[in-house]
Amino acid sequence: MEGDAVHRTAARLDTLAGTTVVRADLRHPAVAGTDLRGARIVGTRAHGKHLLTRLDLDGRRLTLHSHLPMDGAWTLMRKHRDDGRPALPRHLLPKLRAAVTLDSGVSLVGLGIPVLGLLETRDEHRVVGHLGPDVLAGQPTATQEEFDxxxxxxxxxxxxxxxxxxxxxxxxxxxxxxxxxxxxxxxxxxxxxxxxxxxxxxxxxxxxxxxxxxxxxxxxxxxxxxxxxxxxxxxxxxxxxxxxxxxxxxxxxxxxxxxxxxxxxxxxxxxxxxxxxxxxxxxxxx
Ligand SMILES: [Zn+2]
Structure with missing residues (x-):
């Protein structure tokens, strides 16, 4: 995936800022079992092809980090099944890595995302610190204000x-x-x-x-x-x-x-x- 597509995703995810997690199903081994209920979404930024969705969980600043390859995607879903889970078409279920339902009635659904992790926001450098300057530095969705x-x-x-x-x-x-x-x-x-x-x-x-x-x-x-x-x-x-x-x-x-x-x-x-x-x-x- 190209950086412009990742930043476009960041802008879409950033519209969720201020909403609160009511249900979270994270299927990636690195984050499986983490209880994110009650976390407030602070915002989403991108660096290159990496996405950083920042959360506030009772004063603890956390970042959901994901990396999007060619076929991975975050999508927003408004339709849900009776049990509260997003109404994902059956053929996409094997690709489901994350489903985070928010109090606004929207679910953030991650499909085919190979890298998904949860870390303290102050430790974001651990996952993006090795990257060169972001070609889209200076954009509202970027973590870097200027391209060096x-x-x-x-x-x-x-x-x-x-x-x-x-x-x-x-x-x-x-x-x-x-x-x-x-x-x-x-x-x-x-x-x-x-x-x-x-x-x-x-x-x-x-x-x-x-x-x-x-x-x-x-x-x-x-x-x-x-x-x-x-x-x-x-x-x-x-x-x-x-x-x-x-x-x-x-x-x-x-x-x-x-x-x-x-x-x-x-x-x-x-x-x-x-x-x-x-x-x-x-x-x-x-
Ligand atoms: Zn030619």
């Missing part, structure tokens, strides 16, 4: 030989870019995705990425990087393998996940090597 470009560049260049696309996906460098933004940014800056990150001028790339992802968040454009929402025309290169580049007509190339042409064979498959699309003319190999 210098810090992001320093972190991205820690391993200057690392391929650009991998560095952008590693949340310890900058937090919030997913595969779509990383691949599209390489195209828009005319860089071959496996260019060593140390050879790339990162300041303008980060400024462009922040401008685009902020626009997407503020205007709800979601998954378009071209400004065109029509399917097949909403991305520059992503999902367009063997189709003509929208800029120059050259056929777009595709590299499946887990491979990285720039890396020596002895190097283990990088964990951030995901599916990559690029135009060999607009993004020439150096």
């Amino acid at each position: 470009t210098g810090e992001a560049v320093r972190r991205l260049r820690r391993d200057p030989s690392r391929p650009l696309v991998e560095a952008l996906l590693d949340q310890r460098g900058v937090a919030g870019f997913g595969n779509l933004w990383a691949v599209e940014l390489c195209f828009l800056r005319g860089r071959w995705p496996w260019t060593p990150v140390g050879d790339v001028e990162l300041e303008p790339l980060l400024a462009l990425g922040r401008r685009m992802i902020t626009h997407s968040l503020e205007h709800g454009t979601g998954m378009t990087t071209t400004g065109n929402r029509r399917r097949g025309e909403n991305h520059w290169v992503t999902g367009r393998s063997n189709r003509p580049c929208r800029r120059c007509g050259t056929l777009v190339r595709f590299r499946p996940a887990g491979t990285s042409p720039g890396a020596p064979l002895a190097r283990p498959a990088a964990i951030h090597a995901r599916e990559v699309w690029w135009c060999p003319s607009c993004q020439p190999e150096p």
Whole structure:
């Protein structure tokens, strides 16, 4: 999931601030059995792809921490069954990780969320402290007020030989870019995705990425990087393998996940090597 989608979720969850938990069913091993009844929701913030829902339980400040991958989601449900549980369609039950019912009659339902934890709010750094600056810092839903470009560049260049696309996906460098933004940014800056990150001028790339992802968040454009929402025309290169580049007509190339042409064979498959699309003319190999 991309940072703009996570911040959009944070904004939705933040509307629950001020409500009180009347029933909580947390199925994740790390939090199972925790009794959250009576907790007041303080608010929800995001850092990159991490969500922090803050609670006040009799003066104890707690944070429900979750991390959203591609298919995980928090949704709000207003329909409930006779026993008070949210009326979740049967086929979604195996994915249910959390159901928190509030005194407003709304339930917060977590589906397919692999990372869910409860910690003291003052210890939030333990779960987000390793992350780089949030590309959406400064947004009302962000924990960070300002994006520290210098810090992001320093972190991205820690391993200057690392391929650009991998560095952008590693949340310890900058937090919030997913595969779509990383691949599209390489195209828009005319860089071959496996260019060593140390050879790339990162300041303008980060400024462009922040401008685009902020626009997407503020205007709800979601998954378009071209400004065109029509399917097949909403991305520059992503999902367009063997189709003509929208800029120059050259056929777009595709590299499946887990491979990285720039890396020596002895190097283990990088964990951030995901599916990559690029135009060999607009993004020439150096
Ligand atoms: Zn091209």
